[in-house]
Amino acid sequence: MYNLIGAGLVVIGAGIGLGQIGGKAMEGIARQPEATGKIQTAMIIVAALLEGLAFGALILGKGA
């Protein structure tokens, strides 16, 4: 039970983080459209790392 709540909390955190990444990346692209490619690459890497964290929490939460 508690592991599921913990996994849920981690996913909420990851969701907030993903929102921040996406939002800031869009701000950056709006400010400097010529840097779109670089910003997108960096955004996807950070999003992937964050996603890995969220999935890790889900798997541990389900398995424990």
Added chain:
Amino acid sequence: MKIVQKSIKLLTLVAIALCSFQSFASDSGKKDNNQNDGGVVDTKSEVDKYIQHHIQDAHDFTLFSYTNDAGERKHVGFPLPVIVWTSEGLKTFMSSKFHHDDNGEEIVTAGNVKLAKIHGKIYELDAGASKVDFDAEHHATNAHKVLDFSITKSVFGILVVGFLMLFWFIRLARQYKKKSIPTGFGRALEPLVIYVRDEIARPNIGEKHYRKFTGYLLTVFFFIWLLNLAGLTPLGFNVTGQIAVTAALAIFTLIIYTASGNKHYWKHMLWMDGIPVFVKPILAIIELAGAFLIKPFSLLIRLFANITAGHIVVMSLIAIMFVMRESLGTVGSTGLSIVLSILIALIEVLVAFLQAYIFTMLSALFIGMAVEEHEHH
């Protein structure tokens, strides 16, 4: 003309495969008596079981199964070879000998060893035992697992995709030798190859070293991408959702960036410059854990979890059709299920590409960190 000949060959192969489907379908499903309980089936648990079954690897290739009017369970698909290392050495036979039994009831005798399949794993019965006994937690008490080298559904998928890639890319390479532009399907592959080289390998690894690693990155990109896409077809592959497959891919990346690390990389990892001496060992431990555990672990977990979660979501949305039929009616539940699963399937096509891209990207990034040259510092 060549194309016509090739399509005829392909059609013949498909026809042969379909014929073997038929023969395989007819000899199966003789004992399935849990359908005879008055037709009352718990849809939710049935769906749950079905999804679990799909997520796991299997010893035969089943496209779908159904119960006919006579109450027999029919499976449509074809068997795959079972190759196991038992106490008597290597044993091979076709998985159709198990007759789709997954509860250890069907005993296959190969030489002097008796084998049974329990939840997708093959067990060898101890000497003198003639049937599998289970304890309260449904663990077999008189049987043990054997080393399993079988061509399972996932291995079959890997082989198919591997041969497809060999065929396509060898042809592409030959076309470049003859003239400068590829023809036919090669034209669709060329931009992807260029993309991986110029957008993933070159900026992350650096102008000097990228050529050496582009081959690996291209292989891993197309392998993951094609297997992800194969998982979205109704063939029922879930290869990149097998943790063993993603772990093997992550270990390849680990070996490559560890083996190609230059002295700056090891210096940075083991004895970092510009920090107090007593912090250096602590940082070395953190860096070592990062390089050997966290980096490959994040690679393998991300791919595995994304693909598994995607498959579960797609299948759950399809299952809405059955689960919500009572509250929404047949038309309502079917319509809802179709709309939602088409939308999610489109997202999954994107995810299939994105995960291949991210795996390749992070591999390139890790390799780039290992081969990076420091002029200053």
